[in-house]
Amino acid sequence: MADSPAAEHALADWELRDLLRAAAPRLAALPLTLLADGWDNTIWRLGEDFAVRVPRRAAAAPLIENEQRALPEIAPRLASAGVRVPAPLVCGVPTDRFPWPWSVIPWIEGGSALTAPRRQNASWAPALAAALSALHSPAPADAPHNPVRGVPLQNRDEAMRSRLPASAEAAPLRDAWELGVLAPPSTERVWIHGDLHPGNIIVEGTRLVALIDFGDVTAGDPAYDLAASWLLFDAPGRSAFRAATADRYDEPTWTRARAWAAYISLMLLTQSDDRPDYRAVGLSTAEELRAAD
The missing domain is CATH 3.30.200.20 (Phosphorylase Kinase; domain 1)
Structure with a gap:
């Protein structure tokens, strides 16, 4: 940035x-x-x-x-x-x-999850799952529109591919993105946060307190918000997060969510030169995407 x-x-x-x-x-x-x-x-x-x-x-x-x-x-x-x-x-x-x-x-007491260890975040993964399941309800016709967040992945395909480096290190991001583009698109139009990264999540110790900064709130594909599970958690935390959604989301939605995680990781890696904390999230997210879930 x-x-x-x-x-x-x-x-x-x-x-x-x-x-x-x-x-x-x-x-x-x-x-x-x-x-x-x-x-x-x-x-x-x-x-x-x-x-x-x-x-x-x-x-x-x-x-x-x-x-x-x-x-x-x-x-x-x-x-x-x-x-x-x-x-x-x-x-x-x-x-x-x-x-x-x-x-x-x-005023909401607490601190952001931006520098919290992923293994520590796992303690509130079920709470975040419950919050997003509650948030992702049908949005009204006059809900704010966002041309980037929660849209079909095809709408961002050119932007994503133009930023992807040709290096082998980028292969997991590319693979996750391509699988998401091939997945069936969303048929849902629900409320989504639209900018759900660790800096917009407030915690106290091992407890989830709040979600903040809803300026990009919009109606769209819930997969965009679910991408946060790769930004926030290690593999056990993601497993707990997904288990707590109680089958609310189908397999194509999780595939698109993983693609959005690759997209956000790349944005953080290429646009956060003056914010090492956000760049660190981009790096650790790329590492999580390299691992097999």
Whole structure:
């Protein structure tokens, strides 16, 4: 990943307080601390129980809109599986002062699974399986559309093959991809997270706490989310994950999921030069794909 682009509209704390006074007066006086200034969004801690998610460039505004549209519908399903999501508590709307939507969300304690050992992640593999089984329900006609995530593999075939190196080391990625392209396509159109990698999974010790960052939420093939089992788990963990889905997904879906894991691995390997933690996930995922499941 290249250096993050410059903010097109950066908010000072007093400007954000003005937005809060207009949209959520009861929260406006709480302590406000800048936590992260990422690629798409700025995250502020608001008091003890809340955070504010603010787009920093126009391209990120639709991602906030996606979350505001989808998460109120999705959150109860995930809650039934014991997993939290940052469903907006306040949906800020564009104004003359700030041109894009923004959200107040609940603060969720825990840390990402980005650097957790794969063998440790196996302890919550069944919990993630239950969460995804709950999430993957039929999506309505007005669900957000994503042209890349959860689409038929054939739609990304040219992009994938153009990035695959000719080296022998890339053979497992190529093989997984080609098998997925040959598999029967999905007949489902369900809610999917759309960006389910270890950095978007919140854990506390051996417990799965939350799934976050639903900006790419969309309707599509559940195989895209199931690819996370190769990004997160070792072979025993994947076995536990798959067993816990209770035959919810057919064999072609798992074949497509493995292909998507190869796709995501390659993206992490070729676009994460400034993020060694994400590149490490790409490398370890490629190693898992080399192993026979």
